[in-house]
Amino acid sequence: MSAINFTDVVFQTPRRVCHSIWDGLPGAITQTRAMRRLGRYIYRRFTRHTVRTQSHYTQFMRNPPLLDVLARLLSEYQIGSTVKLASIGCSTGAELYSALYVLRRARPDLKILATGVDISSEVIKAAERGIYCPGQSAATNGLYLEGRPELFWEDAKALRDLFEVQHGGTLRVQDRLRKDTNWLTADATEGGLADTLGPQNIVLANNVMGPMDDSLAEVCLRNVMNLVEPGGYLVVDGIDLDLKTRVLATSDFKPVLLGQEELWSADGSKDGWPWVRWGREPLDRTEPTWELRYSIIFQHARV
Known part of the structure; x- marks a missing residue:
């Protein structure tokens, strides 16, 4: 046909x-x-051009293989090093706390300084509180839709090492994960973010640019790329693949192929391609740009 x-x-x-x-x-x-x-x-x-709806949805341990690969990449840092980690579009903090849990468990000798950044001051307050009620989103009164809860009751047992159970059944992120963590209200599509945060070793920018118009998403992606110091890592997912490939193809960022296929298929919330805008396009190694197109982790090459 x-x-x-x-x-x-x-x-x-x-x-x-x-x-x-x-x-x-x-x-x-x-x-x-x-x-x-x-x-x-x-x-x-x-x-691709269907309604683009932004929400504050985030989830604990959304892509465990991704965090495991990041933990393996920490092997290049010497004992006692300081690692700066930023989460852009952090929402209520579930992804950043998940990353801190995995990375600090893998390398307890490192000092990890973390910063969560989001455009909504209300969700930043929720992230800083670090208190979650399974089955309910903590992103109330934010700028966008609340989205699904950060976790459900059936997840709580598997994540018990992250939380302390409080009176009434709410879960509070343990202090060891909250330490050395700052929270900032800022718009990643505006200039000055790099001046505010300074160079970062790892930058998470997942599922924040997909709902944006292409021109704004490109500005945001370039701003986020500017945060990553040479040798550092950019983690970017939930963005239009054509746009991501085009921008990164002319940059100093190189794809990290470690565990690529497992990382690409781990997030079950991205089912539905090609009929769902956020659906995950199947990895296709016959695609000429497959290394860039289907990678989530990129390293800023040293020059």
Whole structure:
């Protein structure tokens, strides 16, 4: 079927029907090169420009393999070193606290200085409090939608080393994870962020740029890249892949391929491609730019 005819069909057929048909196809078909190209066409033509809704949703231990790879990368730091870690678009702090839990457990000898940055002062206050009620979002009164809760009751047992149980059943992040952590209200799309934070060894910028218009997302990405000192690491996910690839292709950032496939498939909240805007495009090594396109961790090359 030609591209023009397929376009006519999709416009005349409800998206949910097309989505259901796609989901009903066996993996042996959807994972072929032709179907992946078709999926990319569907995404770019019909999904990419659907409504972009920003929320404060964040989650504890959302991508454990990603944090494990970051812990392995800490092996290059000498005993007793200081590592600066920033989380941009940190929301209520779940991702930053998760990173601190994994990294400090892996390298207790390091001094990790952490900074969480978000545009909403209310969610920054919630992050600083570090108190969570399973099944309820802590992002009340923020600038955007609350989104889903940071954790559920069924997660609490597995995460018991992160929290202290308080009266009434709420969970408070342990003091050992809260230490040496600052929280800042700032807009990452505006200039001056690098001057405020200074050079960072690791910068997390996950799931914050995807809902932005392309021009604003590019400004934000370049601002975030400017935070990473040479030799440091940028972690960026939940951003349009074409935009990310184009910007990073002309930069000094090189993809870290360690555990790439596992990292790419670990976040179950990104199902639904090509019909869901935040859906995860399947990793395709026949794509000429696959190393950049499907990487989440990038190292700022030393010059």
